[in-house]
Amino acid sequence: MNRLKGTIQAVVTDKDISLVTILAAGEIFSALVIDTPQTAGYLMPNQEIDMVFKETEMSIGKNLTGSLSLRNRFAATIKEISAGKILSRIDLDFKGHPLCAIITSQSVVALNLTVGDNVVGLVKTNEVSLMEATI
Amino acid sequence: MIQIRVRKSLLMASGKTELAVDFNLEAGSFCTLYGKSGAGKTTILKILAGLIQPDEGFISVNDEVWLDTGKNINLPPQKREIGFVFQDYALFPNMTVRENLQYALNGKTDKNRIDDLLERAALQQLAHRKPLTLSGGQQQRVALMRALVRKPQILLLDEPLSALDLEMRQTLQTEIYGLHQSFHTTTLLVSHQLSEIYRLSDFIISLENGKIMAQGTPAGVFGRERLSSKIQLIGEVLSIRENGVVYILDILVGNNIIKTVTTAEEVQGLQPGDQVKVSAKAFNPIVQKL
Numbered sequence: 001m002n003r004l005k006g007t008i009q010a011v012v013t014d015k016d017i018s019l020v021t022i023l024a025a026g027e028i029f030s031a032l033v034i035d036t037p038q039t040a041g042y043l044m045p046n047q048e049i050d051m052v053f054k055e056t057e058m059s060i061g062k063n064l065t066g067s068l069s070l071r072n073r074f075a076a077t078i079k080e081i082s083a084g085k086i087l088s089r090i091d092l093d094f095k096g097h098p099l100c101a102i103i104t105s106q107s108v109v110a111l112n113l114t115v116g117d118n119v120v121g122l123v124k125t126n127e128v129s130l131m132e133a134t135i
Numbered sequence: 136m137i138q139i140r141v142r143k144s145l146l147m148a149s150g151k152t153e154l155a156v157d158f159n160l161e162a163g164s165f166c167t168l169y170g171k172s173g174a175g176k177t178t179i180l181k182i183l184a185g186l187i188q189p190d191e192g193f194i195s196v197n198d199e200v201w202l203d204t205g206k207n208i209n210l211p212p213q214k215r216e217i218g219f220v221f222q223d224y225a226l227f228p229n230m231t232v233r234e235n236l237q238y239a240l241n242g243k244t245d246k247n248r249i250d251d252l253l254e255r256a257a258l259q260q261l262a263h264r265k266p267l268t269l270s271g272g273q274q275q276r277v278a279l280m281r282a283l284v285r286k287p288q289i290l291l292l293d294e295p296l297s298a299l300d301l302e303m304r305q306t307l308q309t310e311i312y313g314l315h316q317s318f319h320t321t322t323l324l325v326s327h328q329l330s331e332i333y334r335l336s337d338f339i340i341s342l343e344n345g346k347i348m349a350q351g352t353p354a355g356v357f358g359r360e361r362l363s364s365k366i367q368l369i370g371e372v373l374s375i376r377e378n379g380v381v382y383i384l385d386i387l388v389g390n391n392i393i394k395t396v397t398t399a400e401e402v403q404g405l406q407p408g409d410q411v412k413v414s415a416k417a418f419n420p421i422v423q424k425l
Contacts, residue, residue, distance in 0.1 A: 001398075001400075001401065031363075032418070033363045034363075034365045034417045035363055040363060052362060055398050056381075056396055082380050083380075084378075084379025084380040084381075085379055086379060087378075087379050087380050087381055088380060089380035089381075089398075100398065102380060102381060102396075102398070126416060126418040127416060127418070129362045129363050129364045129414070129416060130362075130363040131361060131362050131363065132361060
């Protein structure tokens with residue numbers, strides 16, 4: 001799993017759902033969780049947390065133009081590509097933090113992804129889990 | 136309240152270990168002793184039952200002292216009000232089901248109590264049968280009822296379900312849960328089945344080499360890293376298959392086998408038989424009416 005440390009900036013709650021804004025490595029991320037400050041005490045500003053998201057839930061963009069509904073997008077560099085028949089594993093460097101995306105090998109070809117490329121990492125808000133920070 | 140404070144030198148397969156534990160059980164609680172074999176779990180049950188003497192110790196059950204080595208108090212097993220269920224049923228083969236329950240009452244008769252327990256365990260039709268003519272699950276039901284017939288202060292369950300198949304194990308878990316809800320007998324279970332522990336216990340004591348490593352609620356002891364994910368299942372890894380850059384895991388959760396896609400890092404150190412926690416976001420599942 002991908003894991004990034006961050007600090008909660010804001011929490012907006014509507015009934016059971018909260019949209020949590022997180023600052024991690026100088027970028028703003030958001031996470032949608034079925035929790036509220038009442039059910040999860042750590043959902044408050046300035047709280048350190050870990051963001052966790054699955055490799056298969058991460059997408060890669062290159063030369064992106066136009067609008068996208070995805071809230072979490074951050075510049076990263078491709079460190080390594082392991083190509084399988086159907087799936088490929090893209091290891092990324094995001095400001096010194098290792099992240100990994102598993103995407104189809106077709107996409108690797110279509111986007112002409114190569115090691116050293118500057119790309120955009122994309123993660124849907126509802127795919128980000130939160131974990132109380134570990135030491 | 137049950138207070139247990141014991142110390143004993145043990146000779147385990149792995150060498151010499153010192154068992155030294157000190158814990159309290161709330162009356163009416165369901166506590167599980169969890170740990171690898173050789174951690175001292177069964178020894179603690181046997182010390183409570185009076186079957187093993189500790190080098191030093193104090194046991195008090197609802198204000199009655201069962202053991203106090205400092206004051207030379209040591210109630211014999213028959214004076215301790217316990218019910219004990221072992222993995223291998225341990226029923227008297229020459230007695231019928233009813234006679235097995237009757238025998239546990241030490242000559243007293245309490246037909247109503249026996250009938251009530253036989254009915255709860257759906258054993259009325261089998262009351263006249265000898266244990267060896269029953270299935271494993273039925274025999275273990277008889278053993279459980281025999282342990283409860285005396286209204287024990289503590290019910291000790293030493294891996295009672297480990298010899299049973301999965302389906303029977305789950306059925307009996309439900310029955311044990313129901314019995315605990317009705318009788319509120321303080322129960323101490325030895326188990327290493329995480330799903331069983333989560334399902335039954337409200338308190339866990341995790342043991343390693345005769346020492347308590349952690350105690351608390353199941354979520355507190357096992358859920359140190361608490362993910363916000365709302366779908367969390369406990370399961371057993373059945374198989375791990377490499378598939379290009381990912382791995383496919385078959386995981387048994389209850390009666391169902393689920394499949395997950397994982398990375399090389401996630402499967403590192405994992406092997407079939409391992410217990411795992413599977414987490415997913417509440418947003419993923421598609422729900423359809425059956």
